[in-house]
Amino acid sequence: MNNGSKRGGAPRGGNDRKKSNGPSKPLNKRPKPKTAKPEGDSEGRPVRKAEFVKGKGQRPEAKPAKPVVAKDKDELRLNKYISNSGMCSRRDADIYIQSGNVKVNGQVVTEMGYKVKLTDTVEFDGTRIIPEKKEYLLLNKPKAFSTSGDGEKGSRNVAELIRGASKANLQPIGRMDLTTTGLLIFTNDAELARKFAQPNQKSFKIYQVSLDKNLKFDDFEKIQGGVTLDGHRLFIDEISYIDDKPKTEIGLKLRTPNVKVVRAIFESFGYNVLKVDRVSFAGLTKKNLPRGIYRFLTEQEIINLKNA
Template identity: 70%
Template sequence: MSYGKGNNKNKKFSSSKPSTPRFGDDKRKKSSEGGSSFSKDGNKKFGTYKGKPKFEGQPKPKVVKSLNDEIRLNKYIANSGACSRRDADIYIQSGNVSVNGVVVTEMGYKVKPSDKVVFDGSLITPEKKEYILLNKPKGFSTIGDADKQTSNVMDLVRMATKAKIQPIGRMDKSTTGLLLFTNDSDIVRKFNLPQQRSPKVYQVSLDKNLKYEDLEKVQNGIHIDEHRIHVDEIDYVENQPKSEIGIKLGSANVKVVRNIFEHLGYNVLKVDRVMFAGLTKKNLPRGTWRFLTEQEIINLKNA
C-alpha cells in the first residue's frame, strides 16, 4: 500500500517480509502500485548520513510584496516585536498609536507596509517574515541553557537572518531531523496547538525488535498517563531490522514519540524527523539549513 495520501503515492514504509503489513495498509489490502521506499529526503531509501555537517544555507528566494497589501494594525505592531496583538489592542484603544501622524483608536484598523506607525512614541517597522528549515544534527538542543555541554540550535541558523526567529516545538540534543524556524507568530502558535494535525513522520531506532502485537497496540491507540495517544500510521522500515520503525502522527512534540515506545518497554536509541507538515529532507544534508520557497510557505499556512 502506498504511503500517505494525495501526491505521496510513491512513498511507503514496508517490512522486509511479505507477510508483514506495510506502512499505511490499515485495511490490509494489497496494492500493485510500485514506488521507492519512504526516506529522509522523500525519494531515497533510509540510510546513514556520512560526512561533516555543513552550516551554510541556500540562496534566499525573492518575494515581491505589493505596497497595497494591508494588515491589521495590531498585527503590524506584533510583527515589529513591540508587544503581543492583545497588548497592541490596549495601546490602540488608549490612544498611544498613530498612523501617518494621526492617532488611531479604531479596532481592526488596517495599515500598509509603507505607512509610518508610531507606537508609544517610537517609530516601528514590522519584521519581514522568515521561514528557515534545518536538518538538525546531534548535539544541539532547543533548550541549550539547561545543559552547558549542549549547544543551542540557534547557533546553526544565527547567520541566516537578523530577524528574531524561534524554533517550532522542542528537540533534545539526541534527536535529529527537520526543525522549522520562523518569526511568524501565527505559524508558531498554529503548530504548537494540541489539535494541530498536519503530518510529521519520524524514523525511530529501538534497542530491540518491535513486537508485532505492540505495533498493533500503537496503531490502535494507547493510553499514557490517562491520555490516549493516536498515531496516523506506523510500520517497520523496509529492508531494515524490526527495531527500525516509521511512525506518522500530528504532534510536533518529539517527546510524545519517545513516550510511546518507552511506555511499551523499549529503549529509544534515536529519533529522526524525516517530514514536517509536507516538508522533507530532500537536498538538505544533515546540519544544513535553507529558506522555504514561496509555495512552501503557502502550503505551510494551509497545513
C-alpha cells in the same frame, strides 16, 4: 349593285371598333401621386428613425468618473503591524490593544481597526517594535543542539546553526532536545508558529525511531490501535517496520509536533529510545538537505505550509 368594294376585311365605321378582351383604358388619365413607403428591414418590418431611447440606440453622455483615492501602501492595521513584528498573532494583538498595552507615537490606542504608518513609532508592552518581512527557513538539525539552550551538558542552541542567515528574529517552531535530529522550521511568522503549537493538527509529521531492542509484533499492534498517555488518548496514524532494517528501526506517523510524545509511546511499553529523527514535517522532507544545513522555503512551500 353597290359601288363600294370590299378590301379583304370588315368595313370600318360607326361602332364597329375592334373589340378587346378587357375594358378600354381611359385616355389622358392623371397618374396617382406616389406615397412614400415606410422603410423596412429584410423581413419587411418597419424601421424607426434613429432616435435616443433610454437604454438603446445612442449612448448617453458619460458622467465624469468619481475620483479614486489611492490607498497608502505604507498604512496597515495596528494588529497586523504587531503580528508582523513577530510579537504575537493578530488575535492576541487585539487583546493587547484593548487592554491598553499598545502606544502609537506616545499615545495609548485601544481602537480596533486602527491604522498606522511604517513611519509611526509603535510600542508594545513598553518595547518599541518594527515590522519585519516574513521569512521561513528549514534546518536539518544534528545532535548536540537543542531549541531550549538550557545549558545541558554538551548542548548548544540551534540558533548557532542559522546565524547570519537573516537579520530577522527567526524562532524555531516546536522544541527538540539535543539527541533528537531532523527537520526544524524557523520563522518570524507568529501566526504560523501558533498554528503548529496547537495539539490538534491536520498535518502529518513522520519520525524514524531507533529502539534498544526489537519491537514485538504484539506491541506493534497495540501501538497501532492507539495509546493512552497521562490520561489522554493518542491516535497513531501509521506505524511500520522500516524495510531492510532491523526490527529496532520503526517508522511513526503522527499529527503532533511534540517529539517527547514519540519517546513516551515506546517507553510506555518498556523500550528505550536511542534516537528520534524527524524525516518529514507537513509535507517537507530532508531531500537534498544534509545534516546541519538549512535552506529557505520556496513560495509554493510556504503556501502549502500555511494550508497544511
